[in-house]
Amino acid sequence: MNKTLKVYQIINVNARIKNVIEGDSAINAAFKFKLLRLYSEIQGVVKDFEMTKDSLVNKYGKDVVDEKGEIVPNQKRISPEDDNWKDFIKEINAVSDSDVDVNFTPISAEELFSMGLDTDACADLIPIVEE
Incomplete structure (x- = not known):
């Protein structure tokens, strides 16, 4: 799926994915795999933002x-x-508010909410939920 996101959304998603992967052992392997794939797919944007x-x-x-x-x-x-x-x-702020097209496999809302993540984690991951 190709989706346009703000750079700040990608930064938030990146940080949240890292936090979930490293700290939440309750998530299932299939969900963790999807998060790891997405994490690797957005690293270019994160790296470019950090360099900027x-x-x-x-x-x-x-x-x-x-x-x-x-x-x-x-x-x-x-x-x-x-x-x-x-x-x-x-x-x-001009950089973080700019649009970036990213191509990734989205997760379903049902999948996200079934993982038992706290509301802040779910809110940060909403941009990667399929529409």
Whole structure:
């Protein structure tokens, strides 16, 4: 199934799948397999988002200083107290709100709800449920 999702939805789905796979032994093997397949299918988008975020941190962030007061090479950090924070947030939000076409095998609503996942997990996984 080809579906258009927002980048932030893919990031949320990715994090939730990882959490479910690593922490919930109550899910059956077939469901786990579907989640693992989907997880591998969206890794490209997740990787691209992380690379974009890193480049924005490099663009807007400040140098990281170690305990000796020396600048750590190739490391920058940004925080809400920084002058460039609003510019960083504006750009990262534009990226996370952009549309991406993904091709994956959806799961059924019945399958999702039968796994006994908490409501937050189900809500995060709704974008991968077949329509």
